[in-house]
Amino acid sequence: MAITLNPPITLAEFLQLPETKPGSEFIDGNIYQKSMPQGKHSRLQFKLCNAINQVAEEPKIALAFPELRCSFGERSIIPDVSVFRWERIPFDAAGEFANSFEIYPDWTIEILSAEQNTTKVIRNILHCLKHGTKLGWLIDPNERVILVFLPGQLPLEFIGDEQLPVGEFLSLELTVNQVFNWLKPVG
Known part of the structure; x- marks a missing residue:
């Protein structure tokens, strides 16, 4: 549901508003x-961040963030998972991760929920x-399909045991089935 403002506000004005739970996008x-987020969504989000960070964080290759506000190109969005190459991660004066990410992610992952607007x-x-x-990536748990978006190309459909493309900076092998098997309890 959109909240239409009259008069409209700017991105800078939006960023001054208090955060909402769940977050709002501009x-x-x-x-x-x-x-x-509900159960399947949360589980996939957690496991994706974990899998990516397991191979990328310690060697300082990249980092996956869940529900991180990214503000760029006159929008402020909150992808389900945002992956940034290490050299692009903003740090503050204390050498800690910055609170504000005013840059695009290198890899964006969205997990479709039943009540979400797919087009948005x-x-x-x-x-x-x-x-x-x-x-x-657009992950659809109901259809058990992952659509992959690359610059200048039509979306690609991945199903079953097909190997998913990941950022060229990562050494991570995942199939669609592996991703959706995370929805089942271990053991």
């Missing part, structure tokens, strides 16, 4: 509150690609 002058989610992925993101 897209084309409108404010959209994200839906509250795809538009966010396309916005990221337009501004420099090199890889986008």
Whole structure:
């Protein structure tokens, strides 16, 4: 659901507003509150961040963040997972991770929830690609499909045991089945 403001506000004004729970995104002058993540969504988000960070954090290659606000190109969005190459991560004066990420992610991952607007989610992925993101995933747990978005190409459909493309900076092998098997309890 969009909150249309009259008169419209700017991105800078939006960023001064208090945060909401769940977070709100600023897209084309409108404010959209994200839906509250549910079980499957949360599990996939957690496992994806974990899998990526397991191979990328210690060697300082990249880092995956869940629900991180990224503000760029006159939008402020909150991808389900944002992956940044290490050299692009903003740090503050104390050498800690910055609170504000005013840059596009290198890889954006969205996990579709039943009540989400698919077009809005795809538009966010396309916005990221337009501004420099090199890889986008749209994970659909109901259909057991992952759509992969690459700059200047049509989306690609991945199912079953197909190997998923990951950022060229990562050494990570995942199939669609492996991702969706995370929805089952271990043992």
